[in-house]
Amino acid sequence: MARRQARFTAQDLADDPRLRDHSPDLWREDLGEVQRGLLTSAVRCFAANGYHATxxxxxxxxxxxxPAAxxxxxxxxxxxxxxxxxxGHERALESVDKPSILAVEDSSDRLRAIISAYTAWHARHHVVARVCQMELAGLTAEHYDEVLELRHRTNEFFRDAVARGVADGSFAKVDVKRVTRAMLSLSIDLVRWYRLDGEDSPEQLGEFYADLALKLVAPGSAG
Incomplete structure (x- = not known):
């Protein structure tokens, strides 16, 4: 998508399959229909044109x-x-920080479940996730700090999963921070190109990326 090089109208955005995801499911139930509609419209506008150009x-x-509405x-x-x-950040963290995943005892199986779920979430909500990653500079300092705390919590959750496997011998003695950063990048970078009407479903992509992540920490790795 020619982002920030050409502006797209509301009709363009509504018809563009690249801007279709499950973001309307994310909004709080206590918000009215108009508020939820405005958020969904804003997601498409910010993803296509950028926050400042919208x-x-x-x-x-x-x-x-x-406009006044x-x-x-x-x-x-x-x-x-x-x-x-x-x-977006709250829901992404919730997709992995849940009892069904934390109950998995085997470190490899737990990491697989985490990467698969996190990747699938970003694919399923790729338009919202694109805004979450690319438009942080539009936030006020106070709001940025609140979101930064959520990002720190997510990073720590992934680091703990990798460190757990290193500690119990399931994984190679990798550099936990560097490997965690690589895993997060795998799951997040897809928001630049993923489409729901593409070859891979969110679940298929999640499984594929989980396989890649486990190779990064497999015994004998030099991560």
């Missing part, structure tokens, strides 16, 4: 409203971005 008119037109529900464009990025 206007409140662009977002509102995506749900057939006047956005301010009835969100005091500023930045708060729309913050809601999207905060929720």
């Amino acid at each position: 206007t409140t008119r662009d977002i509102a037109e995506g749900v057939g409203l006047s 956005l301010y009835v529900h969100f005091p500023s464009k930045e708060l729309v971005l913050y809601e999207i990025i905060r929720v």
Whole structure:
């Protein structure tokens, strides 16, 4: 997608299969239908045109409203971005930090489950995830710090999973920080190119990336 080189209209975005994902499922149930619609429209606008090039008119037109209508529900464009990025980071962490995964005793099986779930989440919500990764600079300092804490928690969760396997001998004695960074990059980088109508389903991609991740820590690795 020619991001930031050409601006896309609300109709362009609604019709573009590259901007179709499951992001509408992420919004809080206590939000009204209009608020959820505005968030979904904003996700598409930010992903296609960038946060700074997107206007409140662009977002509102995506749900057939006047530009002023956005301010009835969100005091500023930045708060729309913050809601999207905060929720995206929270849901991504929740996709792996859950009892069904933590109950897995074998370190290799646990890491496989984590990488598979995290990758599948990013594929299934690739448009939201793209905004989460690429539009952080649009946040206020206070909101950025809140999101940074979520990112630290996610990084620590992955590091713990790798360190656990190193400690119990399931994995090679790899550099935990470097290998963890590589694993996270695998799962996240797909948001630049993934499409739900592509060859791999989120689950298939998750399994493939889990296999790659385990090779990074296999006994005999020099990671």
